[in-house]
Amino acid sequence: MHNATIKSLSAELAAGRLSSVEVTRHFLRRINTLSKIYNCFITVDEEKSLAAAGAADALRAAGRAQPLTGIPIAQKDIFCAKGWLTTCGSRMLSNFVSPYDAHVVERLDAAGAVNIGKTNMDEFAMGSSNETSYYGPVRNPWNIETVPGGSSGGSAAAVAARLAPGAIGTDTGGSIRQPAALTGISGLKPTYGVVSRYGMIAFASSLDQGGPMARSAEDLALLLNVLAGFDARDSTSLDRPAEDYTRDLARPIAGLRIGLPKEFFAAGAAPEVEKAVGEAIGHLRKLGCETVEVSLPNMALSVPVYYVLAPAEASSNLARFDGVRYGYRAPEYGDLLEMYKKTRAEGFGAEVKRRILIGTYVLSHGYYDAYYIRAQKLRRLIAQDFSEAFGKCDLIMGPTSPSSAFKLGEKAGDPVQMYLSDIYTIAVNLAGLPGMSIPCGFDSRGLPVGLQVIGNYFGEARMLNAAHQYQLVTDWHDRAPPGIEIQ
Amino acid sequence: MALTRDDVKRVAHLARIEISDAGAESVLRDLDNIFGLIEQMQAVDVSGVEPMAHAQDVMLRLREDTVTERDQHALFQSVAPQVQAGLYLVPKVIE
Numbered sequence: 151m152h153n154a155t156i157k158s159l160s161a162e163l164a165a166g167r168l169s170s171v172e173v174t175r176h177f178l179r180r181i182n183t184l185s186k187i188y189n190c191f192i193t194v195d196e197e198k199s200l201a202a203a204g205a206a207d208a209l210r211a212a213g214r215a216q217p218l219t220g221i222p223i224a225q226k227d228i229f230c231a232k233g234w235l236t237t238c239g240s241r242m243l244s245n246f247v248s249p250y251d252a253h254v255v256e257r258l259d260a261a262g263a264v265n266i267g268k269t270n271m272d273e274f275a276m277g278s279s280n281e282t283s284y285y286g287p288v289r290n291p292w293n294i295e296t297v298p299g300g301s302s303g304g305s306a307a308a309v310a311a312r313l314a315p316g317a318i319g320t321d322t323g324g325s326i327r328q329p330a331a332l333t334g335i336s337g338l339k340p341t342y343g344v345v346s347r348y349g350m351i352a353f354a355s356s357l358d359q360g361g362p363m364a365r366s367a368e369d370l371a372l373l374l375n376v377l378a379g380f381d382a383r384d385s386t387s388l389d390r391p392a393e394d395y396t397r398d399l400a401r402p403i404a405g406l407r408i409g410l411p412k413e414f415f416a417a418g419a420a421p422e423v424e425k426a427v428g429e430a431i432g433h434l435r436k437l438g439c440e441t442v443e444v445s446l447p448n449m450a451l452s453v454p455v456y457y458v459l460a461p462a463e464a465s466s467n468l469a470r471f472d473g474v475r476y477g478y479r480a481p482e483y484g485d486l487l488e489m490y491k492k493t494r495a496e497g498f499g500a501e502v503k504r505r506i507l508i509g510t511y512v513l514s515h516g517y518y519d520a521y522y523i524r525a526q527k528l529r530r531l532i533a534q535d536f537s538e539a540f541g542k543c544d545l546i547m548g549p550t551s552p553s554s555a556f557k558l559g560e561k562a563g564d565p566v567q568m569y570l571s572d573i574y575t576i577a578v579n580l581a582g583l584p585g586m587s588i589p590c591g592f593d594s595r596g597l598p599v600g601l602q603v604i605g606n607y608f609g610e611a612r613m614l615n616a617a618h619q620y621q622l623v624t625d626w627h628d629r630a631p632p633g634i635e636i637q
Numbered sequence: 638m639a640l641t642r643d644d645v646k647r648v649a650h651l652a653r654i655e656i657s658d659a660g661a662e663s664v665l666r667d668l669d670n671i672f673g674l675i676e677q678m679q680a681v682d683v684s685g686v687e688p689m690a691h692a693q694d695v696m697l698r699l700r701e702d703t704v705t706e707r708d709q710h711a712l713f714q715s716v717a718p719q720v721q722a723g724l725y726l727v728p729k730v731i732e
Contacts, residue, residue, distance in 0.1 A: 249713055386693070386695070451677060454676075454678045475714075483728065486730050503664075507654070510652040521675065524683055528678060569674065582693060
């Protein structure tokens with residue numbers, strides 16, 4: 151049952167061959183046994199999940215089932231879920247039981263999906279390896295000595311290890327796509343503004359976007375149908391007609407123009423990554439796609455630009471954690487200033503503090519123009535590069551990550567090396583474009599490699615179409631990590 | 638650009654994060670490396686380019702001036718470290 155996709159589980163539930171309570175029990179049992187190994191969940195609440203499953207079965211009995219009704223979905227612990235501990239991977243929120251639901255949580259609930267647990271993540275989504283979590287690192291199911299990527303590493307590992315058929319994550323600079331690539335699953339970051347950020351704990355608000363993680367493009371489409379939608383409570387949510395993201399899945403892709411940015415293939419990805427990505431492009435050519443070279447001349451600048459803008463926004467967003475209204479408060483302090491300072495020194499981990507300090511510095515008097523405004527100008531140049539490239543092609547493709555999963559601790563002591571592991575994904579967030587990662591092979595160590603598919607604004611259906619057609623003729627997305635079968 | 642330990646301590650104060658001298662020293666090393674990366678931005682001519690604050694050029698929406706929230710202060714304050722009579726308690730700031 152755990153190797154089934156959302157699509158096939160949904161069909162089994164619809165046919166009455168399975169109930170949501172049975173499916174939910176099965177995944178809870180797997181989580182009980184296996185999540186200790188991968189450390190991919192922060193909170194599991196059997197009672198709540200089974201109650202939701204019972205409600206889903208009742209909804210079905212009443213004839214009101216939708217495609218996701220009764221399907222267990224894991225939620226990154228950045229999404230506020232009413233009555234659930236919502237930690238954002240931080241000591242700062244280690245006692246925060248959310249009094250309200252995020253918009254996407256409301257939508258999943260309304261669709262009858264079952265919250266199967268809250269997944270581990272890099273603290274406040276700041277990290278590319280899931281090693282900055284207050285709850286300890288997540289391990290990659292393909293090799294537990296390696297990282298699952300980050301920051302949505304718990305969601306990625308849970309889906310890869312078949313502890314949930316799907317999950318939700320967030321992506322500020324690659325946090326859905328990079329862990330999807332490193333764990334051999336599929337993940338999609340929608341166009342900025344498509345998924346409401348209400349109740350999604352803010353990191354860098356001009357870049358943050360929630361999205362689905364699952365095993366196939368088809369499952370991503372089913373999830374996105376539920377996640378996407380206008381929400382007046384997020385001032386950046388776009389008010390546009392609802393789309394059915396599954397509508398183009400079956401369309402042939404002959405004639406589709408794939409842009410290959412020359413900078414993607416000169417940026418020094420591992421040879422085995424380049425080889426797997428090259429073979430995937432070859433497959434797509436066989437399906438009738440045309441390839442065209444394009445250029446993103448300012449791509450290399452996306453990492454420095456991001457490490458000005460994202461910390462600047464983070465320093466402002468994280469000012470709210472002051473030990474007054476919710477979350478952690480230092481046990482000992484004298485005056486108010488000391489209460490703030492000790493609370494924040496003890497409540498935040500090293501990487502979060504580092505980014506708050508960078509952000510505070512680049513926004514401070516005398517440096518604002520040299521850093522923040524300059525970075526915003528470069529952001530426009532990066533976005534314009536994409537706009538020119540999309541004049542020549544329908545989708546852009548390349549690697550998701552320069553390497554497959556790296557060893558735990560390998561980059562933990564060197565922030566700059568860690569930051570550079572997002573070289574292929576960050577520019578997409580700066581431009582606000584949709585991007586996804588799908589599995590396209592393995593390296594010689596048996597670790598998955600991801601193919602990144604980038605679309606023009608609101609190009610999700612087209613990306614999902616190409617990804618689904620690729621997955622119809624390949625089986626990388628069906629491969630399961632070793633050691634996940636249990637009695 | 639070279640940051641100093643005093644810069645780190647000043648910024649930490651602005652950010653309301655307590656930091657020891659030894660802590661500032663170690664943060665300084667990390668920040669020096671990170672700003673080495675960030676300095677690559679200076680190599681490009683950006684004159685005449687409009688800053689881009691946001692991915693979509695949308696205007697903030699206006700709404701009717703009506704009450705949309707119901708009073709949930711008791712629920713929201715139930716997760717606060719210290720509350721009394723509907724007020725958040727912090728150390729005394731006025732003697």
